[in-house]
Amino acid sequence: MLKLKSANYKDIEKEWFFQRSIPVDENGFLNDYNDISREDFDSALETIIAQSKGEKLPEGYVPQTVYYLWDDDTIVGTFHFRHYLCQSLIEGAGHIGYYIAPEYRGKGYASQGLKLLIDEIRDDVQDDEIYLRVNKDNPASLKVMLNNGGYIHHQDDTKYYVRIKK
Numbered sequence: 001m002l003k004l005k006s007a008n009y010k011d012i013e014k015e016w017f018f019q020r021s022i023p024v025d026e027n028g029f030l031n032d033y034n035d036i037s038r039e040d041f042d043s044a045l046e047t048i049i050a051q052s053k054g055e056k057l058p059e060g061y062v063p064q065t066v067y068y069l070w071d072d073d074t075i076v077g078t079f080h081f082r083h084y085l086c087q088s089l090i091e092g093a094g095h096i097g098y099y100i101a102p103e104y105r106g107k108g109y110a111s112q113g114l115k116l117l118i119d120e121i122r123d124d125v126q127d128d129e130i131y132l133r134v135n136k137d138n139p140a141s142l143k144v145m146l147n148n149g150g151y152i153h154h155q156d157d158t159k160y161y162v163r164i165k166k
Helices: 012-021 038-052 109-124 139-147
Strands: 002-006 064-071 074-082 096-100 129-135 150-155 159-165
Touching: 002 109, 012 038, 012 064, 012 074, 038 064, 064 109, 074 109, 096 109, 096 129, 109 129, 109 139, 129 139, 139 150, 139 159
Parallel strands: none
Antiparallel strands: 002 064, 064 074, 074 096, 129 159, 150 159
8 A cells, every 4th residue: 555654763774775775866856865874864864854843954944844655564755845935946846856766666656656745735835836846857757747737837948847736
């Protein structure tokens, strides 16, 4: 069964193993915890959870909740929800970023996970639309967004800026 769970201490071992496997930057999804040691992940997880509550935020950052997408007892992806948008997020990454592990791509996990997340956050988004961004060289991710009711709001040389009505 597919479900989203926010980062938590109960699942720390699987969260650590998954998080450390994500590249530093893949298609614009940035990961500060690539190859992190198990010992260092204790502190990182504390920060991840605190940031979802608006604590321990670097200057200029907004609260963000990290969710892991589980298929039964296996993590297949992660979704990051930024609770509100500052100017740099309005013009950039938007409310949501996500990553699906390579071995689970092309199987509908991103589409289903994004739907689950939208259902989870819909009432928490202050704007009339949910903002997302995708690299133009990532048509699969654009399709995921469009399949979830998104439309291309605008574009630049390298990215599409997608909106999904709440």
